[in-house]
Amino acid sequence: xxxxxxxxxxxxxxxxxxxxxxxxxxxxxxxxxxxxxxxxxxxxxxxxxxxxxxxxxxxxxxxxxxxxxxxxxxxxxxxxxxxxxxxxxxxxxxxxxxxxxxxxxxxxxxxxxxxxxxxxxxxxxxxxxxxxxxxxxxxxxxxxxxxxxxxxxxxxxxxxxxxxxxxxxxxxxxxxxxxxxxxxxxxxxxxxxxxxxxxxxxxxxxxxxxxxxxxxxxxxxxxxxxxxxxxxxxxxxxxxxxxxxxxxxxxx
Amino acid sequence: xxxxxxxxxxxxxxxxxxxxxxxxxxxxxxxxxxxxxxxxxxxxxxxxxxxxxxxxxxxxxxxxxxxxxxxxxxxxxxxxxxxxxxxxxxxxxxxxxxxxxxxxxxxxxxxxxxxxxxxxxxxxxxxxxxxxxxxxxxxxxxxxxxxxxx
Numbered sequence: 098x099x100x101x102x103x104x105x106x107x108x109x110x111x112x113x114x115x116x117x118x119x120x121x122x123x124x125x126x127x128x129x130x131x132x133x134x135x136x137x138x139x140x141x142x143x144x145x146x147x148x149x150x151x152x153x154x155x156x157x158x159x160x161x162x163x164x165x166x167x168x169x170x171x172x173x174x175x176x177x178x179x180x181x182x183x184x185x186x187x188x189x190x191x192x193x194x195x196x197x198x199x200x201x202x203x204x205x206x207x208x209x210x211x212x213x214x215x216x217x218x219x220x221x222x223x224x225x226x227x228x229x230x231x232x233x234x235x236x237x238x239x240x241x242x243x244x245x246x247x248x249x250x251x252x253x254x255x256x257x258x259x260x261x262x263x264x265x266x267x268x269x270x271x272x273x274x275x276x277x278x279x280x281x282x283x284x285x286x287x288x289x290x291x292x293x294x295x296x297x298x299x300x301x302x303x304x305x306x307x308x309x310x311x312x313x314x315x316x317x318x319x320x321x322x323x324x325x326x327x328x329x330x331x332x333x334x335x336x337x338x339x340x341x342x343x344x345x346x347x348x349x
Numbered sequence: 350x351x352x353x354x355x356x357x358x359x360x361x362x363x364x365x366x367x368x369x370x371x372x373x374x375x376x377x378x379x380x381x382x383x384x385x386x387x388x389x390x391x392x393x394x395x396x397x398x399x400x401x402x403x404x405x406x407x408x409x410x411x412x413x414x415x416x417x418x419x420x421x422x423x424x425x426x427x428x429x430x431x432x433x434x435x436x437x438x439x440x441x442x443x444x445x446x447x448x449x450x451x452x453x454x455x456x457x458x459x460x461x462x463x464x465x466x467x468x469x470x471x472x473x474x475x476x477x478x479x480x481x482x483x484x485x486x487x488x489x490x491x492x493x494x495x496x497x498x499x
Contacts (some may be wrong), residue, residue: 133483137475143398144479151397151427222428227428229499230479237475304359 103279104217105159107286109169109222110276110322112152115227116170117330118201119145120337141198143256144230148223150337155219171341173329176324181268184323185330192245192256196263198238203300204270204292206231211287213281239303247342253308260304261312268317270296276322287341350416360390363412366404366415367478373405377435380426384478387420388413393431395499396479429472433499450484459495461486471495 113256122142129135141183153169183201188194208232212224280286303314304311320326340347360382361374373379373392381391394402408432413421433452436444438482441451445462450469453459458467466488473483474497481494 133473133475136477137473140398140475143400144396145398147394147397147399147402187422214352218428222430226394226427226430230397234473 101159101161101281103276103283104220105156107217107280108152108156108159108220108223110179111223112149112169113178114150114157114184114201115145115152117178117180117333118184118198119186120333121184121186121194121197125194130191140202141234142235144227144234145178146171148227148230151226152220153224159219165349167341172339175326175334178326178330178334179322179324181266181269182318182321182327183263183270183290185326185333186263186266187329189259190255191241192252192259193263195238195241195245196256197304198234198241198260200263200267200300202231202235203303204267204296206235207292207295207299208287211292215286216284217286221249242303242309243307244301246304246309256307257309260309264312265318269319269321272322273317274322310329351384351388353384354420356382356384356388356413358392359412359416360409363405366401366408368444368447368449370443371436371440373409375437375440375443376438377437378431380403381424387422388418389422389424391424391426393426395431397477433496436437436496438453444496448493449481450493452496454496456497459484461489461491462493463491464489 122138122145125138126142127135129138139245149170150166153166156169157164157166162254182202183197186193186197205227209224213221213225213228215221245252271289273289275288277286281288291326300331301311318327357374357378357379360379363371363373365371365373365376376395378393378395379390380393381389383391388411392406392409406425409423410421434454445449448462450459450462459469459471460467460478461484464486466486468487469484470487471482472485472492476483476494480496480499482497483492484495485492
């Protein structure tokens with residue numbers, strides 16, 4: 098890979114995570130359990146989609162081939178998306194969405210923190226902007242984890258089931274592939290092994306505070322970083338890309 | 350050829366579309382004006398997802414074109430990231446008068462914009478927009494918004 102290709106591909110992957118989680122949160126608009134949550138959710142979603150726009154725009158600049166943010170979002174098929182499987186998982190009930198956000202955001206803040214120090218100035222600048230937002234999102238997801246886990250018997254049982262169900266999608270966050278290695282070695286990027294240790298510690302503390310049980314070692318699903326997605330992802334893209342596919346080049 | 354002070358003066362009359370009592374210079378998002386080749390205005394977005402970012406860029410171009418500046422370019426600057434520390438003193442006063450408590454240093458209590466009491470309580474950290482939290486004043490009972498520190 099040429100030197101510019103590494104940040105381009107890496108920024109695309111970061112954009113994919115942000116866009117797919119943002120799109121999942123958009124599906125919840127007008128479906129939140131109360132008004133306060135409605136606003137919080139919609140505002141987080143805006144942050145994630147804003148981050149995706151910046152990452153895609155930057156990836157397009159690095160590529161130098163004239164691809165716009167919209168080309169990345171609306172004109173790539175499923176297998177070209179490199180987001181984690183975790184973020185594409187369906188919203189389920191409120192506890193499912195909360196656990197998905199908590200597990201991802203606990204990882205994403207550590208990743209962004211490391212990226213603010215990386216040698217690629219474009220990615221470092223977007224990370225510095227994004228980390229302030231994601232810290233705030235994590236406050237929300239972790240507060241809700243505690244409220245649900247340490248809430249009623251019903252909420253405790255349901256959010257424990259969410260944690261057990263989604264845990265298998267966390268392994269992939271820490272498995273470095275060729276691109277992660279290139280980012281680490283050539284651009285002083287994130288060290289996923291170090292992030293894993295910190296993530297384990299932070300998540301264990303949230304889980305304990307919520308009086309939940311941390312799932313044990315188990316088989317971990319992976320494939321997102323290679324473009325092999327779970328069946329849910331195609332439906333998400335079909336809805337998100339519908340307009341551009343039917344009316345190519347449509348603009349506001 | 351324009352003077353950057355003159356351009357800055359014109360920009361200080363462009364309102365923020367979401368909180369129109371503030372101008373974009375009160376908010377501190379105008380980072381630089383370069384008049385060496387046309388006019389290049391460097392702006393920094395407040396939040397990644399702020400829906401006002403593009404509206405602000407369009408109103409900067411429109412404000413300068415109205416005054417006869419034809420060659421206006423906008424540069425989006427991400428680093429260093431915007432912080433509420435860049436909101437001017439004047440901007441803070443305007444926010445308070447408008448009914449929004451301005452961002453405070455972390456160790457200071459949030460004062461009610463109506464009666465100035467510090468006896469206030471957070472209702473929700475997650476307010477109507479990503480930049481605001483919901484508060485209530487325990488003394489005068491006014492519910493109000495607080496512009497969070499970032």
